[in-house]
Amino acid sequence: MRRLVARNKAGTEPRVPLSRERVLRAAVAIADEGGLRALTMRRLAEEVGAEAMSLYYHVANKDEVLDGIADAVVEEINEVVGRIDVPSRGDAWKAAVRRRILSAREVLLRHPWAPGVFESRTAMSPAVLRYHDGLIGLMRDGGFSNDLCHHALHALGSRALGFSQELFDPGSGGGDDTAALEGMAAELPHLVGMFMEVAHDDPDSTLGWCDDQTEFEFGLDVILDGLDRLRAQD
């Protein structure tokens, strides 16, 4: 909407020169506001007060922009988790890891387009490596062997960065009714049965709709508890 740098008439503003940094910041802003589809080179140029072709002086191509904004988000995560100061020795490892992952998730919730970008990248950027290095450090504090750390990273997968799926449109798909579900009971007996019971036990959940945060934490804890059991048996 508003340009970061207004076209200066009669040179009132110092005319901040373009830079890779400024281009990437604008790209993040565009994606935050309008999603990944809104992020085009032409739109990005507009946001930054230049012509599309000027961007190519600071970034090689659009792929580099995508790499750049993915990296920027992980850097933001690293900053946030870097400020966490909790014990992690012995049994405390689990709470420390949990805290770190949930903090990463909070950052990600501000950039819901990020997981989609991560997926298409090799995900071996320095920032991602540093993030995982920190995670391994916490698990080592908990007495994990390096081998178990290695498996644990794979087990956590994208969950380590605070997401696994959904994260998107938290409010969508709301309007469905119990009646519609009952009509499907013949083909999907188990699924309908499950949802009917869950909805009955928790009536204010707009039927079958779930608290993403709760579910995320449940899945996370299942894995963490499993790893904790493995660590105990050396």
Place this chain on the structure above:
Amino acid sequence: MRRLVARNKAGTEPRVPLSRERVLRAAVAIADEGGLRALTMRRLAEEVGAEAMSLYYHVANKDEVLDGIADAVVEEINEVVGRIDVPSRGDAWKAAVRRRILSAREVLLRHPWAPGVFESRTAMSPAVLRYHDGLIGLMRDGGFSNDLCHHALHALGSRALGFSQELFDPGSGGGDDTAALEGMAAELPHLVGMFMEVAHDDPDSTLGWCDDQTEFEFGLDVILDGLDRLRAQD
């Protein structure tokens, strides 16, 4: 490359008419062969021996094509897992779920573009619902409460369909050397330490490169074991 229907000169071939079914099958073939980027409406038309605009008579737009091929893959999974006939009562639930998920994974390995498409869809297609209905059935056989089934689906997440990440370029990133890792030891002490040890214990792993299948199964088992413990405590 080769057209499914050759342009018939002098009407030698019966000229199979276009159909949504045929369009989607061709779309899957293109994505299998050249990845998602290769799947354009124009390329799809070529593959099917027609002009791009003809496609719009059978599908509303490209989004419907993407929905269609995502659905086609899940249908293929449903066919495969539908032929599985193993016990699932009581303790057997875990082996049955494991088998089902690993079978789904085999299908997915033939369509490595599929996870990327799933992510952008709402993933509530009839085929996906049927797949999860079957999963719930197995867990119910194992004595899961509906509530635990519900949590379990969230915990498994995309792993239920046989993937979580990677799955892509299984051979990439090979050439790195131990020396490069040692150079990063100052910034990434835990990560480098872990990889050095893992590489030492398993020298033929091209350093730090992992058997995706093994890691997938490890992560899967961590979660399954965790759920098993929850089920035991009612």
Place this chain on the structure above:
DNA sequence: ACCTGAACACCGTTCAAGT
């Protein structure tokens, strides 16, 4: 009913040219 040609608005990107 099914298919197509021409056309539109939009991409990412190049290249030679401006300051």
Place this chain on the structure above:
DNA sequence: ACCTGAACACCGTTCAAGT
């Protein structure tokens, strides 16, 4: 050194027109 205009090859999609 930094930015730009014109242009290219490619998208998805529309619409009126063909059979």
